[in-house]
Amino acid sequence: MGWTVDDMPSQEGRIAVVTGANIGLGLETTRALAQKGATVVMACRSKSRGEAARRQLLDEGLTGLDLLEMDLADLRSVERAIDVLSDQYGHLDLLLNNAGVMAPPRQLSPQGHELQFAVNHLGHMALTQGLLPLMASQTDARVVSVTSGAQYFGAIRWDDLSWAKGYDRYGAYGQSKLANVMFALELHNRLQSENSSVKSLAAHPGIARTNLQPAALASGGNRWEAMAYRLMDPLFQSAGMGALPQLHAATAASAQSGEHYGPSQLGGLRGSPGQCRIAPTALDPSKRQRLWDLSDQLIRA
Numbered sequence: 001m002g003w004t005v006d007d008m009p010s011q012e013g014r015i016a017v018v019t020g021a022n023i024g025l026g027l028e029t030t031r032a033l034a035q036k037g038a039t040v041v042m043a044c045r046s047k048s049r050g051e052a053a054r055r056q057l058l059d060e061g062l063t064g065l066d067l068l069e070m071d072l073a074d075l076r077s078v079e080r081a082i083d084v085l086s087d088q089y090g091h092l093d094l095l096l097n098n099a100g101v102m103a104p105p106r107q108l109s110p111q112g113h114e115l116q117f118a119v120n121h122l123g124h125m126a127l128t129q130g131l132l133p134l135m136a137s138q139t140d141a142r143v144v145s146v147t148s149g150a151q152y153f154g155a156i157r158w159d160d161l162s163w164a165k166g167y168d169r170y171g172a173y174g175q176s177k178l179a180n181v182m183f184a185l186e187l188h189n190r191l192q193s194e195n196s197s198v199k200s201l202a203a204h205p206g207i208a209r210t211n212l213q214p215a216a217l218a219s220g221g222n223r224w225e226a227m228a229y230r231l232m233d234p235l236f237q238s239a240g241m242g243a244l245p246q247l248h249a250a251t252a253a254s255a256q257s258g259e260h261y262g263p264s265q266l267g268g269l270r271g272s273p274g275q276c277r278i279a280p281t282a283l284d285p286s287k288r289q290r291l292w293d294l295s296d297q298l299i300r301a
């Protein structure tokens, strides 16, 4: 029997921020952390969807759930969220960079970046940079970046990060999810070189039944894509199982900074969490630093 929510240590007294907490893996992550006693700030882009999810968890008897409105596509919204969190909580123990969007038609964020790169990578990087000071003095503070098996086919388009030419919906998703694991490892290195005690880990869920694929189909899919998802359907695991790698990375005593967790069966598609392979590009320090510097410039522009 592999690692489950029952194996999670107590989170009493800890404060966690979960992005995209209203549905899917974020909701399961929130539920598990709250069950173990954490105060969870549910960071959601829609106040009404966030409040509905919070109500659902309160109706289950859980407590310690707060709501924060934040649109990761908009760096100004992320800045406002950082201010609110700094004012209201003063310190944080866990940051789960979970929210994500997959394969929409090409759209630009308010600051002019391709939507998936903006939401999945830039927004989370800006959020993390703003929240690290709140985590610095905490014991066992952790940042978990949620990536995907898409990192293995993803490539960084160094000269066209926003896909001005030849936009490919899944290519841009792969780029953003590769960026997530590159960010997690680069953050780990930077924290270590500053002698910070904050840990940075990455996790991916395999393939889990959430709103990610239906939303991708609804926004830009065709019948071939719908058929491919139908054929893959038996492989999908539950959202609860999909959330385990990120929960393991966030809470297991054995999980160390710089590690990457994912399902351990069927080539990383499903099963209990274990350490898993990292895309070669993310193992290249010069590429990680280049992405960090480029992203930093875009965030500060």
Ligand SMILES: NC(=O)c1ccc[n+]([C@@H]2O[C@H](COP(=O)([O-])OP(=O)(O)OC[C@H]3O[C@@H](n4cnc5c(N)ncnc54)[C@H](OP(=O)(O)O)[C@@H]3O)[C@@H](O)[C@H]2O)c1
Residues within 6 Å of the ligand: 019, 020, 021, 022, 023, 024, 025, 026, 044, 045, 046, 049, 070, 071, 072, 073, 074, 097, 098, 099, 100, 101, 102, 119, 146, 147, 148, 149, 204, 205, 206, 207, 208, 209, 210, 211, 212, 213, 215, 242
């Ligand atoms: N499910 C899988 O098979 C799978 C596989 C690999 C990786 N992942 C990764 O797992 C993570 C969680 O995805 P999921 O499967 O749980 O998908 P999901 O059910 O679609 O949930 C995605 C969450 O992200 C939020 N979100 C989207 N755009 C946002 C924005 N601009 N600002 C703030 N929040 C935003 C969504 O909010 P709304 O509800 O308001 O849209 C939702 O809460 C993602 O990073 C995804 O890339 C999932």
